[in-house]
Amino acid sequence: MARPSSTDRLLRLLALPAWVSEHPGASLAQAAAQFGVTEDQLRRDVETLWVSGLPGGTPDVLVDFDADLLEEGRLRLTTPLGLDRPVTLTREEATVLLLSLRVLTRLLSAVPGATAPLHRAEQALAQVLGVSPQAVTVTEDPVTTAVTRALAEGRRLHLVYASATDERSERDVDPFEIVSDGSHLSLKAWCTRRRAERTFRLDRVLEATVTARPVAPHRRLRGQGxxxxxxxxxxxxxxxxxxxxxxxxxxxxxxxxxxxxxxxxxxxxxxxxxxxxxxxxxxxxxxxxxxxxxxxxxxxxxxxxxxxxxxxxxxxxxxxxxxx
Structure with missing residues (x-):
């Protein structure tokens, strides 16, 4: 039996409050049929939403359903926290999202199976915009191109980097991986100048040059920050x-x-x-x-x-x- 997709469940959790808001008092069976899942799964989704909300986790900042009505097998939102309104994008937001998907697809091109869902999302967004995916072009970023090439070929990088205090420095690094904190893409690498593992935000890399020298083996300290x-x-x-x-x-x-x-x-x-x-x-x-x-x-x-x-x-x- 295929394992349930976490992406499908996330989309269902985002869509469920809006559907319940439009169908107050609907039965679990009706909701389950709408989303193509069992009633048990639908109930688990509601229980997950019940402990979801804003930072702090106190009852006044959590999504809430009518508990008495749920005992009868029916659904009604009492505290939707804005999730009852379907998410909409302006044309500018959709275009930015489409461009971001194109960049991510390039970054993850070497990871097996990673780009398929990105391509599907790209096609869906392009359909919403009424354009072909090829109509929205992404200007090549020389830094990202150099970093991804160095990772793929296992070669050392020469960086010109600006720190958070705008101090410029040049250094050679052996790249490990590209990571994201949800706001920025960063390169984890071994810095030959500091002789230690460091992280470099890609938006602060002014220049990146792939050298002919292969990366050296380094012992990484994982999970310690x-x-x-x-x-x-x-x-x-x-x-x-x-x-x-x-x-x-x-x-x-x-x-x-x-x-x-x-x-x-x-x-x-x-x-x-x-x-x-x-x-x-x-x-x-x-x-x-x-x-x-x-x-x-x-x-x-x-x-x-x-x-x-x-x-x-x-x-x-x-x-x-x-x-x-």
């Missing part, structure tokens, strides 16, 4: 108090300690590779940071943010001059 490789006595640590939506930083930065609070916020301890690196981390977290310790780090990050804002307010010409 890239920044844990920098645990030297002289490294500095910082404590960040994060809003619930800042949880992404825990996975991206590799925290030494994570403390969760009843209100959904977190206090994390991060060990930095350098003081400028910590300042860049605080700035990249933006509105998700509620407090920073030590206070000297907080003040330095605030000063950098004020300086950047002043350059922006002074106009494009001065801002461009200030970043040279």
């Amino acid at each position: 890239l920044e844990r490789l920098a645990h030297r006595p002289e490294t500095e640590t910082a404590s960040l108090h994060l809003a619930p939506a800042g949880r992404w930083l825990v996975e991206q930065a590799g925290c030494d300690k994570v403390e969760e609070h009843a209100d959904g916020t977190l206090t994390v301890t991060v060990r930095g590779r350098s003081r400028p690196w910590l300042v860049g981390l605080v700035l990249s977290a933006g509105r998700h940071v509620l407090d920073v310790q030590p206070s000297s780090l907080r003040e330095e990050a605030a000063a950098r943010a004020r300086a950047a804002l002043a350059l922006w307010q002074d106009g494009p010409q001065q801002a461009a001059a200030g970043t040279r």
Whole structure:
């Protein structure tokens, strides 16, 4: 028996609240027939939605159904949290999504079976837009092209990289893989200058050149967070108090300690590779940071943010001059 598709279930979970909103009081049997599943599976879907919602997980921010009516085998939404409205895309949003699918298809072209669902989604979007998939073109990104080629051929890369604090550097790296945190694509690689594993956001790579040298074998420390490789006595640590939506930083930065609070916020301890690196981390977290310790780090990050804002307010010409 074929294993149920997690993608199909996700689409069903997204569509079910809107359908129930249009058919209040419908029976489980009717809903199951609509979505082509059994009543038991439909009930499990409702139970999953029941514990889904906004960050925090308290009852007032979770999707809710009428429990008494469900006991009778019927469905009615009481707290839809906006899921009762079908998701719609503007033409501009659909075009951006189509372009993103084309980029992902290229990145995953070497992974068996990875591109088939992307092609199906691409064709569906193109049909919605009323164009052929080939009508929407993607400009080749030389950085992405070089990185994917180096990965495919097992060759070393020469990078020109701009850090979060806009410090430029050149380095040779042996690429491991391309990963995503949901917002950015990054390259995990062995940095020959630091002699350690590092992560490089692709949107901060200014130039990428594939060299003739093959990658060397390296021992990777998996599941420990890239920044844990920098645990030297002289490294500095910082404590960040994060809003619930800042949880992404825990996975991206590799925290030494994570403390969760009843209100959904977190206090994390991060060990930095350098003081400028910590300042860049605080700035990249933006509105998700509620407090920073030590206070000297907080003040330095605030000063950098004020300086950047002043350059922006002074106009494009001065801002461009200030970043040279």
